[in-house]
Amino acid sequence: MSRPRWRKLRRDMALAWGRTVMMVVAIAAGVTGIGAVLSANAIASREISRNYLGTAPAAATLELDRVDAALVEQVRARPGISDAQARATVTARMRIGPDEWRGLVLFVVPDFDHLRIATFTRESGAWPPPSGTMLIERSARDMVPSGPVEVRLPGGESRTLTVSGTVHDPALAPAWQERAGYGYITPQTFAALDGGPLDELKIRTQATTQDGITRTSRDLAAWLRAQGHQVHEVQVPPPGKHPHESQMQALMLMLLIFAVLGLVLAGILVATVIGGMLVQQIRQIGVMKAVGARTGQIAGLYAVQVLLLGLAAAAVGVPAGTLAGRAYADVIADLLNLDLHSRAVPLWVYATQLAAAVLVPLLVAAVPIRRAARITVREAISDYGVRPETVSARLTGLSRTLLLALRNAFRRRARLALTLGLLSAGGALFLSGLNVAAAWQRTVDDGMAARHYDMEVRLAxxxxxxxxxxxxxxxxxxxxxxxxxxxxxxxxxxxxxxxxxxxxxxxxxxxxxxxxxxxxxxxxxxxxxxxxxxxxxxxxxxxxxxxxxxxxxxxxxxxxxxxxxxxxxxxxxxxxxxxxxxxxxxxxxxxxxxxxxxxxxxxxxxxxxxxxxxxESATLATTELREAIDGHIFVLIGALIALAVLMAIVGVLGLTAATGTSVVERTREFAVMQAIGATPRTVLKVVLGETVFIGVLSWLAATLLALPLSWAIGNLLGDLAFRTSLPLTLSPLALALWALAAIAGSAVAGAAPARRAARLTIRQALAYV
Known part of the structure; x- marks a missing residue:
């Protein structure tokens, strides 16, 4: 029995190679989405921690009236303090045009050769920077003018600094996002700019928790005040966390949910195609049972087919997902000012992709496989295809061709629901991506409109x-x-x-x-x-x-x-x-x-x-503020829309599969239609009318489904960015694009099955078994 069984399996896949390729592509698309998000998240999470912790970030920073070497040594000897160093940070301004200035954050470092806290690495140029020069953070190359830079501190005179090289400081957001420059100078250069004494005390503590660091910092602040120092502020950022780490993790979770939904849609597509194939082979199943095949053997045969499809999809999707994940990790690294020391993807990501490619389609397809495998010989031999539906019988007042198309759409209500769900879910994700982009745009537009001024000037x-x-x-x-x-x-x-x-x-x-x-x-x-x-x-x-x-x-x-x-x-x-x-x-x-x-x-x-x-002043134009806001989010919106497009493609493939199955089931019906005078053109209209009708229904369903989905994503994204939800926004462009995609996609999906049905001769159709 084994050789005939596997021979049938190979022949079924070969004869239905179009459906086979379609299922592999759909599963591979889902696996690619899962792999891209998991790979990017694994790489970015590892590297953001490695980059940030590699700078030995200060557990706390205390802003004082003055910090000198003697005080630093005293602080190092305090209980709970493991290390301390003096620094200064000042926001200056630099000339970038004849009448245009931009903010420049200057970090004053007393000893470049012995950095232990809040470190950064040299990329090019002199180290330490000679007096009268500054090193700039590499992301500030486009923010800082080339050549001599005119710099002015608040309350100081203009001085000219030369950029002597670049450094990398992954604890900072990219300068192009903040619309400012970052410079690193020595105390001698700071003094030449009319700067004052060092006023920051950066410490590392033996405590590692937020509460522990806070207690140690408060005790130190109290001791400093007792010593006669003014403590202006105590800063304790979340320990060991990059400023954007929490936001990145939340956004990655959202993208992962989208990717999982995409894989589920691909699994449903497989179930739809397998279900249609089983309907086509129902009499073959009856014959196999008549000659002794058991229910388990038949179920196993089709389960192996789904398993092989999953493995083939994994062979395509896993490498594609890894490449896409690495590319997206590069984008995230640029967005967060990170160095990717390694693009290696953990083994568990590959294992997850493989398991998803095999198990999700198998689990979803288990329902139609089990139903078909349990059919009796009598039920299988007496099967004659589709059954009439009473709901569609009530449709009246339409042309005969359109009425027949609508009735055909409602014949298999379960399949219609599955196909609609598949296409609608893909459309809802697509609409949600563009709706959220529109909501972001509207929110920022409203935020800018609330500012009835064009520039802000900060005077000394x-x-x-x-x-x-x-x-x-x-x-x-x-x-x-x-x-x-x-x-x-x-x-x-x-x-x-x-x-x-x-x-x-x-x-x-x-x-x-x-x-x-x-x-x-x-x-x-x-x-x-x-x-x-x-x-x-x-x-x-x-x-x-x-x-x-x-x-x-x-x-x-x-x-x-x-x-x-x-x-x-x-x-x-x-x-x-x-x-x-x-x-x-x-x-x-x-x-x-x-x-x-x-x-x-x-x-x-x-x-x-x-x-x-x-x-002496620092200026900020509202246009620069707008660029800084948009610079934080455009990558996420792009990834959201890319995943949505993948899901929409899976939905169209699902409609193609369902239409092909429907045409196979109605082969004899088309013969009867032609026998009583229907032309091939009429058959073509019926099939295309059915698919376009489903496309229109999916557009309506996707629009409704996108409302709660857009609201949920907008709440998450708005809370992360602004601590307020984004307004629920329906993008007219998104609705128009998806209407066009749904109608055009459904027409394309039905084109091949419709042509096949129209070309059938009466003899071929009646001979179909």
Missing amino acids: AADPALVERIRTTPGVTRVETWGRAPTTAGDVVSTYPDGGHGSFSLRGVPEESRVLDLPVTSGRWLRPGDTNAVVLNSMAANPLPDAKPGDMLTLKLDGRASTWRVVGTVREIGSPATAYVTKTAFEQHADPARDLRIATSDTAAVQRTLRDAHV
């Missing part, structure tokens, strides 16, 4: 005369003076060394401000006369997760505590955690306001005014 000191001078600059329509000061919700903050991730600031808003119009999500906005009221933006949920209107909270500014009542929360896109208070209240607790928000049609003219006034 308040200067009312300059404000009036800028107000009369051609193109300027409005100038407002705002207050800004770093603050903390306790005595420890989670700010990373770049000063941006995890930061929290207090902003003083002019009473009659018109340059910011943020939507209120709870409570109210500030009112003139508010003296202790505070409004929190979306990102303030990080340091203050439970704050709500009516709560009292304590904020510290330069170590001084102040009490405020929360009166509202607002939705703000593109800003770090911020607490808004009135300008009057701000100046009761902090230095006078010195940030300018300017609405102008000519930012270059404002830059010239600042230059002519010899004013």
Whole structure:
């Protein structure tokens, strides 16, 4: 029995080579998606940890009034401290054009040859950088002008620095994302720029947990204050975690869910095709049973066929998934400023892909295989194909050809549901990807629209005369003076060394401000006369997760505590955690306001005014802010859409398989139609009408299914990026594209089976068994 059995298996696969290839392609597509996400995640997770921990990141950073070598030695001897080093970080500005400046974060390193904490590696140039020069982070090459760079510290004079080489610091986000430069200089160069003393104390602790590090840092801060030092801020970022690690893991999980859904769709496609093939061979199964074949033997025969399909798909999908995963890991590395020391994919990823390629189709196909294998000889021999359906019989008022197409679509309700589910799921993923992209665009557009100003200028000191001078600059329509000061919700903050991730600031808003119009999500906005009221933006949920209107909270500014009542929360896109208070209240607790928000049609003219006034300032255009926001997410959106396209292809293949099966089942019916006068053109119309109808139904179902899916993905992505959900958005472009793809894909899917049915002669159709 073994040789005839396997001979039949080989012949079945050879005769149905088109379906065989289609199933292999579908499974391989699912395996490729799974492999790409798992491989990229495995590589990126390993390398992000290796890169970040390789810098020996500081467990905590304490900002003091002054740090010298003697103090560092004393701190090293303190209980719980394993090492300490002095540093300084200052945000300067550099000239990038005649009237254009850009932010430059300068890291002052006293000893380049003995880096032990927050290290970075040399890539090119002199080490350490000679006096009057700076090393730049490699990702800042496009942010920093080539040749001599004019640099100015807050309150200092302009000086020229030369770029003497590059370094790699994987603890920092790429400079092109932050729209700023990163420079590394010696204390001698810092002094030449009119810089002050080193004021950062970076420590590594024996404790490794957040709570343990926080306790050690608090004890050290108390000791430093007892020694007469001013402790401005204590920063304890999440231990051992890159600033973007949590976001990367969450996004990878979302992509993995998409990929798994794709593999499940491929498995359903296999079940559909195998089910159709079993329907075609139902009489053969009856004959095999009549000559002694057992149910288990028949089920095993078709299970082996599915197993072989899975193995063939794995042979294609595993290498393709690995290559795609490595390519995506390269993109992630560029996005996170990492070096990939190894692109090796763990063995468990290969094992998972192989198991998925074999087991998922086998499990899904088990249902039709079991049903067909258990059929009795009498049922198999008496099978005559499709059965009439009462639902479609109620369809009236249509042309005969269209009516016949619709009735044919409803004959096999289970198959129709399966095919619709397959195509609709692929379409829903496709629509969700584009809907989320549109929601992101809309959210950022709304966030930018809430800013009725074009540039922000940060002055070294308040200067009312300059404000009036800028107000009369051609193109300027409005100038407002705002207050800004770093603050903390306790005595420890989670700010990373770049000063941006995890930061929290207090902003003083002019009473009659018109340059910011943020939507209120709870409570109210500030009112003139508010003296202790505070409004929190979306990102303030990080340091203050439970704050709500009516709560009292304590904020510290330069170590001084102040009490405020929360009166509202607002939705703000593109800003770090911020607490808004009135300008009057701000100046009761902090230095006078010195940030300018300017609405102008000519930012270059404002830059010239600042230059002519010899004013030290840092400027940020809203266009640069927009580029920084979009730079964080475009890779994810691209991956989401790529996976969605794969799923849509699987859905179209499923429709092709279902249509082919339906045509085989109705072979004799087509003979009867032709015998009573139907032309081949009529047969062609019937089959194509059926597939296009299913395509239209799938478009409607995909649109409905995409609503909750887009909402869920938007919530996840919005919370990661802005701590607020993205609005549910239906992209007209996505709907139009999927309508076109569904109709065109269904027409293509039905074309080959329709032509085959139309070419059948009456004799061929009646002779079919």
